[in-house]
Amino acid sequence: MHDPQFSIEMRDVSLQLGRQDFHFDCRLPAGAVIAVTGASGAGKSTFLNLLAGFDVPGRGRILIAGKDVTDEYPARRAVSLVFQDNNLFAHLDIFTNIGLGINPAMKLTAADRRSITSALEKVGLAGFERRMPGTLSGGERQRAAFARALVRNRPVLLLDEPFAALDPGLRNGMAALLLDMHRETGNTVVVVSHDPDEVKRIADFGLFIEGGRIVVAAPIGKFLGCEDHPGLTQFLRS
Numbered sequence: 001m002h003d004p005q006f007s008i009e010m011r012d013v014s015l016q017l018g019r020q021d022f023h024f025d026c027r028l029p030a031g032a033v034i035a036v037t038g039a040s041g042a043g044k045s046t047f048l049n050l051l052a053g054f055d056v057p058g059r060g061r062i063l064i065a066g067k068d069v070t071d072e073y074p075a076r077r078a079v080s081l082v083f084q085d086n087n088l089f090a091h092l093d094i095f096t097n098i099g100l101g102i103n104p105a106m107k108l109t110a111a112d113r114r115s116i117t118s119a120l121e122k123v124g125l126a127g128f129e130r131r132m133p134g135t136l137s138g139g140e141r142q143r144a145a146f147a148r149a150l151v152r153n154r155p156v157l158l159l160d161e162p163f164a165a166l167d168p169g170l171r172n173g174m175a176a177l178l179l180d181m182h183r184e185t186g187n188t189v190v191v192v193s194h195d196p197d198e199v200k201r202i203a204d205f206g207l208f209i210e211g212g213r214i215v216v217a218a219p220i221g222k223f224l225g226c227e228d229h230p231g232l233t234q235f236l237r238s
């Protein structure tokens with residue numbers, strides 16, 4: 001049974017990658033900004049990869065917006081993604097990269113075309129439509145990927161340190177844009193962050209992952225006040 005309060009459920013999900021095993025079991029609130037935290041190598045990206053469908057669990061079920069997606073291909077899932085790399089097709093210009101996020105056959109309406117231009121303006125890349133990804137800086141590529149997520153407008157947005165390559169001013173600007181979009185659409189945002197200030201600023205709910213397991217999952221007030229896990233305390237003070 002699906003409870004509409006939850007947009008993401010992992011039911012007894014297990015996975016082994018090399019010598020590392022992972023076990024995730026969680027229910028995440030719909031319409032929240034959920035911060036995923038943990039030390040390097042804890043399993044944050046694997047958690048997102050399972051939701052995106054790039055990793056497939058050996059056991060357990062994954063539900064997104066009430067639908068069991070465990071056996072569904074990444075492209076069919078109700079998610080958009082902004083990951084650290086590999087966000088853009090290198091042989092296609094920025095307009096096409098973003099357009100594919102709206103319609104994989106590039107059948108775009110005039111309104112779609114306007115929304116691409118407008119998303120590029122919002123992320124500070126006005127006029128970049130015909131540029132190839134290889135001619136953009138790392139931060140510009142991340143912003144282009146973010147523009148694609150803006151136009152895709154899926155119920156769940158997965159972001160793996162989306163603004164890591166940006167300087168602090170731009171990073172804050174993009175975080176503000178993310179919150180604007182979130183308020184407008186009411187979508188669920190799952191964002192990996194290494195920055196406690198960013199977590200405090202944007203998240204409604206926090207997850208702390210350690211050794212391939214979720215050790216804390218709580219609304220943000222409780223999460224920030226949690227003193228039961230030295231790893232989390234250290235992260236929050238960093």
Ligand SMILES: Nc1ncnc2c1ncn2[C@@H]1O[C@H](COP(=O)(O)OP(=O)(O)OP(=O)(O)O)[C@@H](O)[C@H]1O
Nearest residue numbers: 017018019020038039040041042043044045046047
């Ligand atoms: N395909 C794989 N084969 C073997 N081990 C893997 C594989 N993918 C991930 N791992 C291991 O699983 C652990 C968790 O990796 P993951 O990328 O999820 O961590 P993370 O919390 O996102 O780390 P970071 O903050 O450094 O990006 C790491 O020890 C990693 O080396």
